[in-house]
Amino acid sequence: MNIDLSGRSALVTGAAQGLGLAMAKALTEAGATVMLTDVSDTVGAAATDLNAGPGRAIGRTLDVQDEAAWEDALDGLEAETGKPVGIVINNAALTLASSIWDLSLDEWDRVMAVNLKGYFIGCRCAGRRMRQAGWGRIINLSSLAGQRGGLVGGVHYSASKGGILALSKCFALELAGDGVTVNIISPAAIEGPMSRSMPQDKVAALASGIPVKRLGSDAEVGMAAVYLASDQAAFVTGSTLDVNGGLLMR
Ligand SMILES: NC(=O)c1ccc[n+]([C@@H]2O[C@H](COP(=O)([O-])OP(=O)(O)OC[C@H]3O[C@@H](n4cnc5c(N)ncnc54)[C@H](O)[C@@H]3O)[C@@H](O)[C@H]2O)c1
Incomplete structure (x- = not known):
């Protein structure tokens, strides 16, 4: 299947590095105009x-x-391309490996504010514009x-990522009649800075516990995003695309 996203515009959050950057790359390779966004100013480079x-x-x-900053960014993308935003990928996240017993309630709130409220704001700002335009693709990372x-x-x-599953289905239901799909990508065991810094034998042990016997690549997550962003995926909404080498089969 040849997917052509030329003529489409996209905004990806948390795109200065990691999977956000990989998905932005895959979208540009498919021809889209992509606004990479992040709290980090390395996103420009x-x-x-x-x-x-x-x-x-x-x-x-x-x-x-920041809801006002979302509107500004979407206005900026629309001014740049001269058309309504077509694709939004909510990807930014905080991952803080604190123990249940020690984490502060302030830290709980910080994680929820980025990982769940941030996704709600993104879905709502983008959803309003896409509904009006009659076409849109929202992809949320769980x-x-x-x-x-x-x-x-x-x-x-984990709680925020579980919340994203329900949040996405609410928006999918709300927007299904308007040409706007809302789907979830749920990755696991993707090669990244942590696995690259591990000794080879540890990586091999990790891989042996994955049904496909290897880690995934960020490019494979990028291709999942390209598919869900395409016209070809118009009948797919409210779904979760697992990119996990078979670690969870439902
Ligand atoms: N990498 C994996 O193996 C993996 C596995 C499962 C799920 N995921 C999900 O995929 C997504 C990307 O993961 P990753 O490993 O590439 O993450 P990462 O930590 O490498 O990158 C996250 C990015 O989000 C940005 N960010 C943080 N707070 C922000 C905010 N308030 N506003 C805007 N940007 C902000 C960071 O600056 C960073 O660039 C996340 O949603 C994560 O939960 C990743």
Whole structure:
């Protein structure tokens, strides 16, 4: 299947590094104009690196907790492309591996504000515009930890990722008649800075516990996003695409 996103515009949160950057790269490779956003101002350089084409990348700082900043960023993208935003990927997250017994309520609130409220704001700001335009794709990043529970990223992280599953289905139902789909990507066991810094034997042990016997790549998450962002995925909404090597089969 050849997916062409040229003529589409996208905003990706938390895109200065990691999976956000990989998904932004995959979207630009499919031809989209992509605004990479992040609280980190390294996002500008990250965007510049993606400008080899065929799509175009723009970098902009955006704290996902700030509704007015969301509207400004979406206005900026729409002014740049001359058309309504088509694709929004809510990806930014805080992962703080504190123990259940020690974490402060202030930390609980901080994680929920970014990982859950930030996604709600993003879905609502984008959803309003997409509903009016009659076309849109919203993709929210959850995690195996949100489906199964797990304390590696903290109880607050897992709870926020579980909340994203329900939040996404609410928006999917609300927008289903308006040409707007809302789906979830739920990754696990993706190669990243942590696995790359581990000794080879530890990585091999980790891989042996995964049904496909290897870690996933960020490019594989990028391709999942390209599919869900495409016209071809118009009949897919409220669904969760697991990119986890078979760690969870439902
Ligand atoms: N990497 C994995 O293996 C994995 C597994 C399961 C789920 N996920 C999910 O995928 C997404 C990306 O994961 P990652 O590992 O690439 O994360 P990461 O920690 O590498 O990157 C997260 C980015 O979000 C940004 N960010 C943090 N707070 C922000 C805020 N308030 N506003 C805007 N940006 C903010 C950070 O600056 C950072 O660039 C997350 O939602 C995570 O829960 C990742």
